[in-house]
Amino acid sequence: MKQIRFFLIALCILSNPITFSQNWLKLDSVFSVSGVSVKNFSAPFFADIDDDGDLDLFLGNNVDQTEFFRNNSFEFPSFYSKDTLLLYSIYSGGLINTNSDYPVLADLDGDGDLDLIIGGYYGLLYYENTGTSTNPVFSKNDSLFVNINPLIGADPKPAFADLDGDGDLDLLVGIGESLFGGPTAGITLGFRNNGTPHKAEFVHDNSLVAGIPDVGINSYPALADLDNDGDYDLLIGRDGGALFYYKNTGTVNQPVWTREYSTFSSVETSTYWKNPTFADLDYDGDLDLIYGTSSGIIYVYRNNGSASNPSFQLYPDYFKVIKLEGNSSTVSLADFDGDGDYDLLSGIWTGRFIYFKNEGTNQKPIFTNISMPFSSFTVGSYSSPVFVDIDGDGDYDIVSGALNGKIYCYINNNGTFSSDNSLFNFVSVGYMSIPAFADLDNDGDLDLLVGSETGANYKYYLNTGNNIYEENTVVFSGISFPNYSRPAFADIDNDGDYDLIIGRSNGALIYYENTGSKETPVWTRNDALFSGVSVKQNAHPGFADLDGDGRKDLILGEYDGNFTYYKNLFAEPVSANEEVSISKNFILFQNYPNPFNTSTVISYSLAEGSFVSLKVYDLLGREIITLINEFKSAGMHTVELIMKNVELSSGIYFYKLQAGDFIQTKKMVLIR
Helix, strand or coil: CCCCCEEEECCCCCCCCCCEECCEEECHHHCECCCCCCCCCCEEEEECCCCCCCCEEEEECCCCCCEEEEECCCCCCCCEEECCCCCHHHHCCCCCCCCCCEEEEECCCCCCCCEEEEEECCEEEEEEECCCCCCCCEEEECCCCCCCHHHHCCCEEEEEECCCCCCCCEEEEEECCCCCCCCCCCCEEEEEECCCCCCCCEEECHHHHCCCCCCCCCCEEEEECCCCCCCCEEEEECECCCCEEEEECCCCCCCCEEECCCCCCCCCCCCCEEEEEEECCCCCCCCEEEEEECCCCCEEEEECCCCCCCCEEECCCCCCECCCCCCCCCCEEECCCCCCCCEEEEECCCCCEEEEEECCCCCCCCEEECCCHHHHCCCCCCCEEEEECCCCCCCCEEEEECCCCCEEEEEEECCEEEEECCCCCCCCCCCCCEEEEECCCCCCCCEEEEECCCHHHCEEEEECCCCCEEECCCCCCCCCCCCCCEEEEECCCCCCCCEEEEECCCCCEEEEEECCCCCCCCEEECHHHHCCCCCCCCCEEEEECCCCCCCCEEEEECCCCCEEEEEECCCCCCCCCCCCCCCCCCEECCCECCCECCEEEEEEEECCCEEEEEEEECCCCCEEEEEEEEEECCEEEEEEEEECCCCCCCEEEEEEEEECCEEEEEEEEECC
8 A cells, every 4th residue: 555644633723724613614625725824014025944854834914923834735836824823822812922924934043943024013033943943932032133123123124145155144125114113114234144054143244235225215125046056046025016026136245136027027916015035946956036015915926947047937827816906895695697506795895896706616616706797896995795686686786885884786687786775775874884684574584683883873774675674673672782893693592493693892792592583583692603703803793504404504704804704513402501513313424625635624523522532544445644643522523634755546435433333434525
């Protein structure tokens, strides 16, 4: 049997992007195909931090913490998994005196492993690797840059290379916009290392950057030998559409920077903020170009030339992320195109409507941003559109909230949308209206709840027939709506009536179970069902059965334009009297995704504590690996199977669960 390496990653918040919170399984791969999720103003840097031969990713941002993604496949394109354990000690005490913006790695103490430097508001922060090349441990060292930080402002981007050929690493610092003054944003400063490879001593020396002008507002330098002549060339990203490339026409000992225009002429210029780095992502011996952008989207340009004569071509799917090219994503799910799966509609801060067609299946969604006739519509600012058949003609119309607190309606007439300014002209909630529709009195038409920037300004309108709406202050009288409330309705407990879920500005969810009836709802708060489910800011929930298992899954929109997918793992209906749902049966669920390529998740539920065996077999019945062989408590359990350096061919495999007398086998499909 061919050698197989399976890596089973524990499902905990410190070690994996797939997290398990009671009955919701967070799967980043749905909206981040590579496993890499992004935040605004992304700053990528690649390094083999665990010395296993592939390049891991450190990803800066302007939000809170630098993030780390471990490379799980020595192949192109790679698949990554988020690992929050590696950098946990840096941020465990909070965000004060930490940076997140510009991570780079370099061996500054000459001990053969990589140290971490993060640029940002607090200057350059140095974390010495006191571990090993395979098991790094980062310990803060405040002495190294104590003389440099007063010179570089509050938005410095570092780059290290031996620019004078003396065997140690020198430093270039790009200057960005400092909040409280500092050097001119857009210049690049040089610092010569007058110490040794084992003890760096950086001294300001602008002869290292002679000839490099102010590139405008920000400077984000990256050093690499792009022409394979033994010295370092310089690429500078900036707050502008173009990259500035300076070829080193000097020597290994004394750089001379000469601007050259053709090498990066194929790079797009539509993104106004670029933070570049270089890495051999396709393992072909030359350097590829990668840069982050203000929206967080990471661009990869593959070097299809050679190590000495690069030619860069866009490879758009490497870090494909489904998100907004802007802020304030919202969520509405419906089978808009009638092909049997759920499509996604989102608002955006500019007021337009963004449509993501599901080009996958009703069991495995694949969302693609597609322009539609309604994509040019705008409600001013901060749209929150929902698909709803408001005129009852069998197709989906669009109703949207807006910053001005009003409600806008667009009627779908055989694919042509027209504005109806009269239908909801009576609605005004002050600011930031968020509409949600449901038949809350079971009379066959849709009633309307509108969230607001000020929670107490919410409005509920009962549809008395033919879209005649009357304000009703009774149905939700016992509920205190939070500010910036984003309501949605879904039958979470599977009892046939609508429950209420409210997204909050802090990124969490409030859950009110309908413990009444279809005709007369009674709202009982039970947030425990969504404990641990959250995003960074302004959670906007949407629900639909996206994987075809009969349970409504959750997608959360948020302020930074991202979407987050949570798979529903409820084995039985739940009520407000239960904080955790425990199945009355033994159940082995279908793995997800299926088919899969680099990883898949297997879930199972135990009616009682049992000794569990979970094994994988090939078509001939030969055992491939034992995933679980131990006692497990009653309740829901999940294990992720990640394949690395695997030589298995595409095909059908089986996984079998045995727990006491319960035995069940399911099929999974591997696609290579």
